[in-house]
Amino acid sequence: MINLILFGPPGSGKGTQAAYLVDKYQLLHISTGDLFRYEMGNNTRLGMEAKRYIEKGELVPDEVTIGMLRNKVEMHPEAAGFIFDGFPRTVAQAEALDALLAESDQEVNALLALEVDDEEIVQRILNRGKTSGRDDDNDETIIRNRIDVYKRETTPVFDYYDERGKSQKVDGLGTIKEIFERLCAAIDKLQPSR
Ligand code: ADP
Numbered sequence: 001m002i003n004l005i006l007f008g009p010p011g012s013g014k015g016t017q018a019a020y021l022v023d024k025y026q027l028l029h030i031s032t033g034d035l036f037r038y039e040m041g042n043n044t045r046l047g048m049e050a051k052r053y054i055e056k057g058e059l060v061p062d063e064v065t066i067g068m069l070r071n072k073v074e075m076h077p078e079a080a081g082f083i084f085d086g087f088p089r090t091v092a093q094a095e096a097l098d099a100l101l102a103e104s105d106q107e108v109n110a111l112l113a114l115e116v117d118d119e120e121i122v123q124r125i126l127n128r129g130k131t132s133g134r135d136d137d138n139d140e141t142i143i144r145n146r147i148d149v150y151k152r153e154t155t156p157v158f159d160y161y162d163e164r165g166k167s168q169k170v171d172g173l174g175t176i177k178e179i180f181e182r183l184c185a186a187i188d189k190l191q192p193s194r
Contacts, residue, residue, distance in 0.1 A: 028081070
Protein backbone atom coordinates (compact mmCIF):
# COMPACT_ATOMS: atom_id res chain seq x y z
CA MET A 1 0.00 0.00 0.00
CA ILE A 2 0.99 3.57 -0.55
CA ASN A 3 -0.49 6.35 1.52
CA LEU A 4 0.30 9.86 0.40
CA ILE A 5 -0.41 13.26 1.82
CA LEU A 6 -0.75 15.89 -0.88
CA PHE A 7 0.23 19.04 0.92
CA GLY A 8 0.40 22.73 0.14
CA PRO A 9 -1.40 26.02 0.65
CA PRO A 10 -4.98 26.57 -0.48
CA GLY A 11 -5.08 26.89 -4.24
CA SER A 12 -1.76 25.12 -4.77
CA GLY A 13 -3.31 22.56 -7.12
CA LYS A 14 -3.75 19.60 -4.77
CA GLY A 15 -7.20 18.68 -6.05
CA THR A 16 -6.15 18.91 -9.70
CA GLN A 17 -3.07 16.76 -9.18
CA ALA A 18 -4.90 14.27 -6.95
CA ALA A 19 -7.31 13.50 -9.80
CA TYR A 20 -4.39 12.56 -12.10
CA LEU A 21 -2.54 10.62 -9.39
CA VAL A 22 -5.62 8.55 -8.52
CA ASP A 23 -5.85 7.51 -12.13
CA LYS A 24 -2.22 6.49 -12.41
CA TYR A 25 -1.72 4.80 -9.01
CA GLN A 26 -5.24 3.48 -8.31
CA LEU A 27 -5.40 5.13 -4.91
CA LEU A 28 -8.48 6.44 -3.16
CA HIS A 29 -8.64 10.24 -3.00
CA ILE A 30 -9.94 11.72 0.24
CA SER A 31 -10.37 15.50 0.28
CA THR A 32 -11.70 16.82 3.57
CA GLY A 33 -12.70 20.04 1.78
CA ASP A 34 -14.84 18.04 -0.68
CA LEU A 35 -16.34 16.01 2.18
CA PHE A 36 -17.30 19.20 4.01
CA ARG A 37 -18.79 20.72 0.84
CA TYR A 38 -20.86 17.56 0.34
CA GLU A 39 -22.16 17.79 3.91
CA MET A 40 -22.89 21.51 3.53
CA GLY A 41 -24.71 20.88 0.25
CA ASN A 42 -26.96 18.40 2.03
CA ASN A 43 -27.46 20.66 5.04
CA THR A 44 -26.45 17.94 7.47
CA ARG A 45 -25.58 18.73 11.07
CA LEU A 46 -21.92 18.18 10.28
CA GLY A 47 -22.21 20.46 7.24
CA MET A 48 -23.87 23.24 9.21
CA GLU A 49 -21.22 22.99 11.95
CA ALA A 50 -18.39 23.09 9.37
CA LYS A 51 -19.91 26.05 7.50
CA ARG A 52 -19.46 28.36 10.51
CA TYR A 53 -15.70 27.98 10.20
CA ILE A 54 -15.27 27.54 6.45
CA GLU A 55 -17.06 30.79 5.59
CA LYS A 56 -14.53 32.69 7.73
CA GLY A 57 -11.52 30.83 6.34
CA GLU A 58 -10.88 29.16 9.71
CA LEU A 59 -10.22 25.47 10.29
CA VAL A 60 -13.06 23.19 11.32
CA PRO A 61 -12.31 21.84 14.85
CA ASP A 62 -10.05 18.79 14.92
CA GLU A 63 -12.51 16.43 16.59
CA VAL A 64 -15.11 17.06 13.88
CA THR A 65 -12.60 16.67 11.04
CA ILE A 66 -10.85 13.61 12.46
CA GLY A 67 -14.16 11.79 13.06
CA MET A 68 -15.28 12.44 9.50
CA LEU A 69 -11.93 11.28 8.08
CA ARG A 70 -11.95 8.11 10.16
CA ASN A 71 -15.44 7.21 8.87
CA LYS A 72 -14.33 7.67 5.29
CA VAL A 73 -11.17 5.56 5.70
CA GLU A 74 -13.05 2.80 7.51
CA MET A 75 -15.63 2.64 4.70
CA HIS A 76 -12.86 1.56 2.30
CA PRO A 77 -10.92 -1.42 3.67
CA GLU A 78 -10.41 -2.59 0.07
CA ALA A 79 -8.41 0.51 -0.94
CA ALA A 80 -4.89 -0.01 -2.27
CA GLY A 81 -3.88 3.15 -0.45
CA PHE A 82 -5.04 6.71 -0.01
CA ILE A 83 -4.22 10.19 -1.21
CA PHE A 84 -5.09 12.58 1.58
CA ASP A 85 -5.79 16.07 0.27
CA GLY A 86 -6.41 18.92 2.71
CA PHE A 87 -5.75 16.58 5.63
CA PRO A 88 -3.91 16.62 8.01
CA ARG A 89 -4.01 20.37 8.53
CA THR A 90 -2.86 20.40 12.17
CA VAL A 91 -0.31 18.35 14.09
CA ALA A 92 -3.16 16.83 16.13
CA GLN A 93 -4.73 15.62 12.87
CA ALA A 94 -1.36 14.17 11.78
CA GLU A 95 -1.08 12.23 15.04
CA ALA A 96 -4.65 10.98 14.64
CA LEU A 97 -3.96 9.89 11.06
CA ASP A 98 -0.83 7.98 12.06
CA ALA A 99 -2.76 6.23 14.85
CA LEU A 100 -5.62 5.35 12.50
CA LEU A 101 -3.30 3.87 9.85
CA ALA A 102 -1.31 2.00 12.50
CA GLU A 103 -4.50 0.14 13.48
CA SER A 104 -4.23 -1.69 10.15
CA ASP A 105 -0.40 -1.83 10.15
CA GLN A 106 -0.21 1.01 7.67
CA GLU A 107 1.65 4.29 7.64
CA VAL A 108 2.03 7.52 5.73
CA ASN A 109 4.70 6.82 3.10
CA ALA A 110 5.26 10.41 2.04
CA LEU A 111 4.08 13.97 2.31
CA LEU A 112 4.50 15.82 -0.98
CA ALA A 113 4.34 19.59 -0.54
CA LEU A 114 3.48 21.76 -3.53
CA GLU A 115 5.28 25.07 -3.25
CA VAL A 116 3.50 28.14 -4.63
CA ASP A 117 4.00 31.75 -3.51
CA ASP A 118 1.26 33.80 -1.84
CA GLU A 119 0.47 36.21 -4.68
CA GLU A 120 0.11 33.39 -7.21
CA ILE A 121 -2.22 31.61 -4.77
CA VAL A 122 -4.47 34.63 -4.29
CA GLN A 123 -4.76 35.06 -8.07
CA ARG A 124 -5.47 31.36 -8.65
CA ILE A 125 -8.17 31.23 -5.98
CA LEU A 126 -9.88 34.43 -7.16
CA ASN A 127 -9.84 32.97 -10.63
CA ARG A 128 -11.27 29.66 -9.41
CA GLY A 129 -13.92 31.65 -7.52
CA LYS A 130 -15.45 32.80 -10.80
CA THR A 131 -16.67 29.26 -11.43
CA SER A 132 -16.29 27.22 -8.20
CA GLY A 133 -19.41 28.60 -6.54
CA ARG A 134 -17.40 28.65 -3.30
CA ASP A 135 -18.02 31.72 -1.10
CA ASP A 136 -14.59 31.22 0.48
CA ASP A 137 -12.98 31.68 -2.96
CA ASN A 138 -14.54 35.05 -3.74
CA ASP A 139 -13.32 37.31 -0.99
CA GLU A 140 -9.67 38.35 -0.83
CA THR A 141 -9.81 38.90 2.96
CA ILE A 142 -11.03 35.33 3.51
CA ILE A 143 -8.42 33.98 1.10
CA ARG A 144 -5.63 35.82 2.93
CA ASN A 145 -6.93 34.49 6.24
CA ARG A 146 -6.78 30.93 4.82
CA ILE A 147 -3.16 31.54 3.83
CA ASP A 148 -2.35 32.88 7.34
CA VAL A 149 -4.06 29.89 8.97
CA TYR A 150 -2.08 27.60 6.66
CA LYS A 151 1.21 29.20 7.70
CA ARG A 152 0.38 29.18 11.39
CA GLU A 153 -1.41 25.88 11.91
CA THR A 154 -0.65 23.70 8.89
CA THR A 155 3.04 24.19 8.05
CA PRO A 156 4.01 22.44 11.34
CA VAL A 157 2.58 19.28 9.72
CA PHE A 158 5.37 19.50 7.12
CA ASP A 159 7.94 19.59 9.95
CA TYR A 160 6.19 16.73 11.78
CA TYR A 161 6.65 14.37 8.80
CA ASP A 162 10.03 15.90 7.94
CA GLU A 163 11.30 14.77 11.35
CA ARG A 164 10.20 11.27 10.30
CA GLY A 165 12.07 11.57 6.97
CA LYS A 166 8.84 11.65 4.93
CA SER A 167 8.39 15.24 3.71
CA GLN A 168 9.43 16.36 0.25
CA LYS A 169 9.03 19.72 -1.47
CA VAL A 170 7.79 19.84 -5.05
CA ASP A 171 7.83 22.98 -7.20
CA GLY A 172 4.15 23.86 -7.74
CA LEU A 173 4.72 26.34 -10.58
CA GLY A 174 4.56 25.29 -14.22
CA THR A 175 2.03 23.44 -16.33
CA ILE A 176 -0.27 20.83 -14.77
CA LYS A 177 1.66 18.16 -16.66
CA GLU A 178 5.06 19.37 -15.47
CA ILE A 179 3.92 19.38 -11.86
CA PHE A 180 2.32 15.94 -12.28
CA GLU A 181 5.62 14.55 -13.60
CA ARG A 182 7.50 15.99 -10.61
CA LEU A 183 5.05 14.30 -8.24
CA CYS A 184 5.27 10.97 -10.10
CA ALA A 185 9.08 11.08 -9.96
CA ALA A 186 8.88 11.43 -6.17
CA ILE A 187 6.24 8.69 -5.79
CA ASP A 188 8.09 6.20 -8.00
CA LYS A 189 11.06 6.35 -5.65
CA LEU A 190 8.98 5.36 -2.60
CA GLN A 191 9.03 1.94 -1.00
CA PRO A 192 5.44 0.78 -0.55
CA SER A 193 4.52 -0.64 2.85
CA ARG A 194 2.81 -4.06 2.97
P1 ADP B 1 -8.36 24.83 -0.09
O1 ADP B 1 -7.24 23.83 -0.04
O2 ADP B 1 -8.54 25.44 -1.43
O3 ADP B 1 -8.31 25.84 1.02
P2 ADP B 1 -10.26 22.84 0.82
O4 ADP B 1 -11.33 22.45 -0.10
O5 ADP B 1 -9.19 21.84 1.11
O6 ADP B 1 -9.71 24.14 0.16
O7 ADP B 1 -10.85 23.31 2.22
C1 ADP B 1 -11.84 24.31 2.32
C2 ADP B 1 -12.09 24.65 3.80
O8 ADP B 1 -12.57 23.48 4.51
C3 ADP B 1 -10.86 25.09 4.59
O9 ADP B 1 -10.60 26.48 4.44
C4 ADP B 1 -11.27 24.71 6.03
O10 ADP B 1 -12.15 25.66 6.58
C5 ADP B 1 -12.07 23.42 5.85
N1 ADP B 1 -11.19 22.24 5.98
C6 ADP B 1 -10.82 21.38 4.97
N2 ADP B 1 -10.01 20.41 5.44
C7 ADP B 1 -9.85 20.66 6.78
C8 ADP B 1 -9.12 20.02 7.83
N3 ADP B 1 -8.35 18.95 7.60
N4 ADP B 1 -9.20 20.54 9.08
C9 ADP B 1 -9.95 21.61 9.33
N5 ADP B 1 -10.66 22.27 8.40
C10 ADP B 1 -10.62 21.82 7.13
